[in-house]
Structures are given as C-alpha cells and as structure tokens.
Amino acid sequence: MIEEEAVVAAVEAGHVWIEKARRPACGSCASPCTSAVMGEFMGESLVQMEAKSLVEVAPGDRVVVGLDEGALVKGSFAVYLWPIIGLFAGAIMGKGIGAVFLSVSPDVAAIAGGLLGLIGSIAILKSAAGFSQEKLQPVVLRKVN
DSSP states (O other): OEEEEEEEEEEETTEEEEEEEEOOTTTTOOSOOHHHHHHHHHOOEEEEEEEEESSOOOTTOEEEEEEOHHHHHHHHHHHHHHHHHHHHHHHHHHHHHHHHTSOSOHHHHHHHHHHHHHHHHHHHHHHOTTSOTTTTOOEEEEEOO
16 A cells, blocks of 8 residues: 555535645656756645545644555556557558558558547546456555644
8 A cells, every 4th residue: 555644625515625736756856857946946736635534634734644565566557558559550450451441551551540549548547347446546555643
C-alpha cells in the first residue's frame, strides 16, 4: 500500500475530501534538474480528491491516505499499453484493408486505421468492468497525531 499524508477538507456520508500539496517527485534531491526547476517555477498547488474513510475524521485533521499499489500498477499498465496496441493494430489493419478493398493510399489507410484503433481501445478501457474508479480510490487509513 502506498501511503501519503494529507489534510481533510470536508466530510460527507461515507466519504471525505482530502487536500494534498502537489510537489515534484524529486523535491528532496539536492542536484538541480529540469523537474526541480519546473517545480520551483510552477509552485505548489493543492490537489483535492475524494477518499473512503476507515476512521472518523473532521475537517482540518491530518491523515494518512493509502492507495493499493497493485491497482495503481494495473491501471497504469492498461492506460498506457492498450491504446498503443490499438493504435498499431489499427494501423496495420487499416493499411491492409485500404490497399486491398479501398482504392486509397496505404499511408492514408494506415493513419485512419490507427486513429480508429486508438479511439476504439480508449472506448473499451472506459467501459471495461475491471478498470473501475473504485479500485483506484484512496482510503483514509489513520489520523496523524
């Protein structure tokens, strides 16, 4: 479980709204890099998100929020890999279909097929039962003293 500290912004029935300051991932590093420079330039911003609560909390409480790393890895894998597969599969099929059945340039058919494959894979991801927001929702684990 990946854990982070956050502050409770609001409490609703069964859910809480938490706030967390967004900082660059390498903020503790001492060497100057592009990420650190961009982080300084952009400044910190507050991110608000809804979370389930396993403990009773009130607005202003500092809490530890957890996220299942297995769900995060599977979600990231699906979001990045399936659209690429759809893009390439659509381009290959479009090139073949365009050259044989449609009298269009194979390049134009590949581009159209790739776009259709990309859009189709994204639509399938959005409707897939295994890729639900509930699995990726953070959970308030405990209060910080």
